[in-house]
Amino acid sequence: MERRTIGAGALEVGAVGLGCMPMSWAYTGSRQRGDASLRTVHAALDAAGAAGRGVTLLDTADMYGPFTNELLIGRVLKERRAEAFVSTKCGLLVGEQHIVANGRPGYVKRACDASLRRLQTDTIDLYQLHRPDPEVPIEETWGAMAELVAAGKVRALGLCAMGARSHRRAAPGRPGPGLYDGTVRQLERIQQVFPVTAVEAELSVWSPEALDTLLPWCAARGVGVLAAMPLGNGFLTGTLTPGQGFEPDDLRARHPRFTAEMMAANQSLVVGLRRVAERHGATPAQAALAWVLAQGPHVVPIPGAKRERWAVENAGAAAVRLTEADLAEIAALPAALGSWD
Numbered sequence: 217m218e219r220r221t222i223g224a225g226a227l228e229v230g231a232v233g234l235g236c237m238p239m240s241w242a243y244t245g246s247r248q249r250g251d252a253s254l255r256t257v258h259a260a261l262d263a264a265g266a267a268g269r270g271v272t273l274l275d276t277a278d279m280y281g282p283f284t285n286e287l288l289i290g291r292v293l294k295e296r297r298a299e300a301f302v303s304t305k306c307g308l309l310v311g312e313q314h315i316v317a318n319g320r321p322g323y324v325k326r327a328c329d330a331s332l333r334r335l336q337t338d339t340i341d342l343y344q345l346h347r348p349d350p351e352v353p354i355e356e357t358w359g360a361m362a363e364l365v366a367a368g369k370v371r372a373l374g375l376c377a378m379g380a381r382s383h384r385r386a387a388p389g390r391p392g393p394g395l396y397d398g399t400v401r402q403l404e405r406i407q408q409v410f411p412v413t414a415v416e417a418e419l420s421v422w423s424p425e426a427l428d429t430l431l432p433w434c435a436a437r438g439v440g441v442l443a444a445m446p447l448g449n450g451f452l453t454g455t456l457t458p459g460q461g462f463e464p465d466d467l468r469a470r471h472p473r474f475t476a477e478m479m480a481a482n483q484s485l486v487v488g489l490r491r492v493a494e495r496h497g498a499t500p501a502q503a504a505l506a507w508v509l510a511q512g513p514h515v516v517p518i519p520g521a522k523r524e525r526w527a528v529e530n531a532g533a534a535a536v537r538l539t540e541a542d543l544a545e546i547a548a549l550p551a552a553l554g555s556w557d
Contacts, residue, residue: 218534219272220516222440223372223413227341229301231534232505233273233442233518234260234527240285250288252523257292259524261299263531271531275416275442275518277305277346278331279315286334294336303342303414303442304331305376307349307357319349321360328364342414344374354402355409362410372413374442375403377430396430403433412439416518419443419511421452421504422473422485422552427511435512446508446517447501448552451479454486454500472554481553488549498536501526505533507546 218231239253260271274292276285286304293300306327309316318324331340343361348354364370377399394400396417403412415434417426423445434441447453449468459476462469472478486500493503501519508517521527538546 220440220513222342222442222514222516224411224438227301227372227413227440228272229516230272230531231509231516232271232531233275233301233303233516234271234530235444235518235520236274236276236285236289237280238520238522239288240281253288254291256521256524256527257289258296260521260527260531261292261296263528271527272299273301273303273442273516273518275303276335277308277344278327278334279305279308279310279346282310283330283334286331290334290336297337301341302335302337303344303374304335304340305344305346306331306361307346317347317349319345319352319354319357321356324357324360325364328361328369332369339369339371341371342374343370343372344376344414344416346376347378348402354406358406358409365410373410374414374416374440375399375406375412376444377415377417377426394429395425396428400429400433403439407437412437414440414442416442416444418445419508419515419517420446420448421489421507421546421549422448422482431511431515435514439514441512441515443508443511443515443517445520447504447519448485449474451482452486452489452500452504454490458483473552478553484550485552488546492538492542492545493536495542496536496538498533499529501529502533502536503538503542503546505530506536506538507543509533510538510543 219228220231221228263271274289276289278286306324307317307319309318345357349357361373377396406412417430419426431441450456458479468474489500489503493500505517505519508515519530521530
């Protein structure tokens, strides 16, 4: 199986990970089925062994559900812990109508113990801070997480970067601050407390902003990058139709790039990926993931999947080798538009 290493500690993972969030959080609730999700995780791990490539990294968080996603992954880990690299997160509390950050050291340690119980494991391979708490110095939160490593409960630490879509674009001709400048400053601070093994950030053909400063910073320091939403919340798979609509509990129902107008305007991205994919006997989703993999040996895409066939298809992206001509063609595609453009 093709493997990649993340962090100075050279932790090994498969070329493509599995984002488990859609199985119990943020996407269409009526399509979330526990048994189907279990089969999906097993299929992803099976692809790693059977096809000689694929998934070992399972990415979850205590807030997904909340808690139900970790419980789901725990049922798989009870049988197949040795085959999986487990990443989970702390630092966000979910209420009925709100989400708040909690980076207090005591809470972080309790959250870790709770995650270990739900995941049915003794050690978390990568423990990530989902969001810094604005009321707690990030060094204090990170120090508590470092104590978890010393206690043997966690192998390595990571930070989730703020998504690029939380920022508005600068006016034409007036460049704004780098979208990940704030994250880089946080990384510089916590790196002085305990080594950062990985950073999770949005990265895809339609959201390439992390390429500007975040990926170079990580590459220069041996820090891995977990590429979140590498399929553009499903848009880059080519399976979504403009104007199809989404259920009210689906995050895409309120997403500025999933209005009928914007989905139609951005079809050129899917058309371009499909053209590249056909030359390799691949799907648009596999071409999109291969583009992410081509951004560096320290980059691991973690596409979400709720069904077995999607997990297996995503794992197959590791076998797609884009040429320089392919990459140039993708780079020349129009930038994705949103409702603010």
